[in-house]
Amino acid sequence: MLELYHYEPYANSMKCMVCLKEKGIDFVSRYVDILKFEQHEPSFVALNPNGQVPILVHDGKVIVESTVINEYLEDVFPQVRLRPTDAYERHRMRVISKWNDEILMPSVSMLGWHSRFHPFAKNIDEKEFQQRMRRVPLYEIREKWETTRKGAFTEAQLNESRRKIRWMIARMEEALSDSKWLAGPEYSLADINTYPQIEGVTRLYKEFWNEKNAARSIEWLARMNERPAVKAAFALSRFSNAPGQARDADKTARATA
Numbered sequence: 001m002l003e004l005y006h007y008e009p010y011a012n013s014m015k016c017m018v019c020l021k022e023k024g025i026d027f028v029s030r031y032v033d034i035l036k037f038e039q040h041e042p043s044f045v046a047l048n049p050n051g052q053v054p055i056l057v058h059d060g061k062v063i064v065e066s067t068v069i070n071e072y073l074e075d076v077f078p079q080v081r082l083r084p085t086d087a088y089e090r091h092r093m094r095v096i097s098k099w100n101d102e103i104l105m106p107s108v109s110m111l112g113w114h115s116r117f118h119p120f121a122k123n124i125d126e127k128e129f130q131q132r133m134r135r136v137p138l139y140e141i142r143e144k145w146e147t148t149r150k151g152a153f154t155e156a157q158l159n160e161s162r163r164k165i166r167w168m169i170a171r172m173e174e175a176l177s178d179s180k181w182l183a184g185p186e187y188s189l190a191d192i193n194t195y196p197q198i199e200g201v202t203r204l205y206k207e208f209w210n211e212k213n214a215a216r217s218i219e220w221l222a223r224m225n226e227r228p229a230v231k232a233a234f235a236l237s238r239f240s241n242a243p244g245q246a247r248d249a250d251k252t253a254r255a256t257a
């Protein structure tokens with residue numbers, strides 16, 4: 001049996017949701033509500049000591065880290081191939097996924113926590129918030145929640161995140177200058193792993209997302225949004241989230257305000 005523990009169809013959860021849908025693999029969806037801090041519940045931390053989604057549980061074995069989960073799915077279910085056979089293109093797929101994990105994802109995440117999660121986190125009662133923080137396993141994630149609650153990401157930090165997003169989009173524009181997909185002529189895990197963060201850029205860094213800076217990336221995103229696997233992943237949203245729309249934090253913030 002395959003179980004995917006995930007949150008809404010964006011960020012790291014979305015990478016694995018799209019991969020499973022592309023491969024047409026049946027899986028049990030285990031929704032972990034980040035805004036109820038379910039990722040820090042002891043029962044979930046017993047599965048992933050980092051207290052983060054997504055994770056995959058395959059016949060009782062726990063597979064962690066979204067990019068690694070997708071490679072695992074490719075190894076175990078190769079029928080729908082998402083990894084290039086050519087060694088150079090395979091290297092491209094891995095390099096782009098690495099840039100995504102190390103550069104793009106943390107940058108988009110900071111902008112999202114600052115603008116979307118801050119209104120939610122600031123409304124939590126202080127005592128409840130401190131209780132919740134005591135259960136966060138990773139020091140840096142506790143810090144991130146506390147900074148988010150205070151609205152204390154500095155303009156310098158936010159600008160540095162925007163610089164890194166611009167850097168990544170420049171790499172994408174280069175990659176897409178001679179092929180339709182990021183790692184070469186074939187659709188691959190490079191596209192899947194990058195998609196959720198770029199979808200986030202359209203909402204969180206709107207002023208940069210235009211024809212002048214990102215013409216090829218805009219066309220690539222339109223191709224991604226049309227994929228049945230992407231649509232099927234969005235259909236799992238509890239908030240009718242869709243490309244360009246992430247309503248979960250807004251709705252939860254209003255409910256707790």
Ligand SMILES: N[C@@H](CCC(=O)N[C@@H](CS)C(=O)NCC(=O)O)C(=O)O
Binds near residue numbers: 011
């Ligand atoms: N490197 C991990 C990062 C996972 C991650 O950052 N998960 C976020 C959601 S996208 C999370 O669980 N955040 C809630 C929290 O840390 O409290 C991966 O790629 O799977």
